[in-house]
Amino acid sequence: MVLFVTGRCRRTCWYCPLSRERKGRDVVFANERRVSSPSEVLETAESMSALGTGITGGEPLLELDRVVEYARLLKEHFGPDHQIHLYTGLAPDEPVLRRLQGLVDEIRLHPPHEVWPCILDTDFAKSAVLARRMGFLVGIEVPALPGIEDLAAALPLLDFLNINELEWGETCAAAMRERGLEPEDGLHNAVLGARQWAEKLSLHPRVHFCSSAFKDSVQLRERLKRIAANTARPFEEVTDDGTVVYGVLEVAGPVAEFLEGLDGDDYVVCEGRIEMAWWVLADHGAGLPGRKYVVERYPNGGMVVEVTPL
Missing domain, CATH: 3.30.70 (Alpha-Beta Plaits)
Structure with missing residues (x-):
C-alpha cells in the first residue's frame, strides 16, 4: 500500500510530479483513496491484503506524529513482518530515528539535486550512517537527472540506491520545458534521455533502476489485481x-x-x-x-x- 501522509513540503524541487490535488495540501491518501481516519487506512490495506506499506508525501516527517501513529497501527494489525519504508527529503537525526525505530524498517532518503556533487559532506550521509547503525535499512531514492553519477560516492554508506526514471507531470511540465526536456513518447510519462543519464550507474549491484513503464504497467496493475481479487462482486x-x-x-x-x-x-x-x-x-x-x-x-x-x- 502507498500511504501518502501529507502534501506539505518545504522544498520546491522543479521535478516534483505531485498532482494539484495533493501538492502543498495537508491531505492523506491510502493508495488512490483519500482517507480521514485510521480505520479507513486499515480498510484499504485489508482490501489489497497488503504485505507492506510505503509512507510518502510531500514530506512525511513534517507530520512525524502521524507517521508514528499509522506505522504503529499497521504493525499492530498485520504483525511485525508488515514491511514499512519511509521516503523523506530530510536527513533524520537521532531523536527522530528513535521515534521511528521498531515501526519503520527502511528509510529512503531524497537529497536535493544541488547537493549530489558533495553528498558525503551533507547531513544525508551522516543520517545514513546513523540509521544503519540503529538497525534501519537505508538507501537513497531519487529521479534520474543529469549528474546522477555523483551519488556513486555514497554507495558504501548505503544498502541500496533506487533511481526512478524522470517523469513528466502536470505540475512540473513548465519547469521541464524551461530546461528543454520533453516526453519520450505519447504513451508514457518518461522524460526523453532520463534512462541514459542513469545507464552507467545502474550497472552497480546496489543500484536499482525503475522505469516509468514498469511503475505504470506492473506495480499499479499488480496492486489493482490484489484489490480486485478481494473486493470484486460476484x-x-x-x-x-x-x-x-x-x-x-x-x-x-x-x-x-x-x-x-x-x-x-x-x-x-x-x-x-x-x-x-x-x-x-x-x-x-x-x-x-x-x-x-x-x-x-x-x-x-x-x-x-x-x-x-x-
Whole structure:
C-alpha cells in the first residue's frame, strides 16, 4: 500500500510530479483513496491484503506524529513482518530515528539535486550512517537527472540506491520545458534521455533502476489485481489489468420478470439502477426499458476507466 501522509513540503524541487490535488495540501491518501481516519487506512490495506506499506508525501516527517501513529497501527494489525519504508527529503537525526525505530524498517532518503556533487559532506550521509547503525535499512531514492553519477560516492554508506526514471507531470511540465526536456513518447510519462543519464550507474549491484513503464504497467496493475481479487462482486469480471467490468441498467420501466430469472448474486439494485454481469446485460438486455451500458473501473469503487453504451 502507498500511504501518502501529507502534501506539505518545504522544498520546491522543479521535478516534483505531485498532482494539484495533493501538492502543498495537508491531505492523506491510502493508495488512490483519500482517507480521514485510521480505520479507513486499515480498510484499504485489508482490501489489497497488503504485505507492506510505503509512507510518502510531500514530506512525511513534517507530520512525524502521524507517521508514528499509522506505522504503529499497521504493525499492530498485520504483525511485525508488515514491511514499512519511509521516503523523506530530510536527513533524520537521532531523536527522530528513535521515534521511528521498531515501526519503520527502511528509510529512503531524497537529497536535493544541488547537493549530489558533495553528498558525503551533507547531513544525508551522516543520517545514513546513523540509521544503519540503529538497525534501519537505508538507501537513497531519487529521479534520474543529469549528474546522477555523483551519488556513486555514497554507495558504501548505503544498502541500496533506487533511481526512478524522470517523469513528466502536470505540475512540473513548465519547469521541464524551461530546461528543454520533453516526453519520450505519447504513451508514457518518461522524460526523453532520463534512462541514459542513469545507464552507467545502474550497472552497480546496489543500484536499482525503475522505469516509468514498469511503475505504470506492473506495480499499479499488480496492486489493482490484489484489490480486485478481494473486493470484486460476484458478477464483476476482473481484467488482466486489475480493473473490474460490469453492466448497468438505468431502470425506466418494469423489469421484475427479468430479475426473477437471475440469482441473487447476479445483480444489485442501487439508486434507480441495476448493476449486473456485463454479458447478461449484453445478451438479454435488448428488450429492457432504460439506458444500458458497460462500465470498466478501478476496483473497490475506484476511478471509472471507460463507459461503453449498449
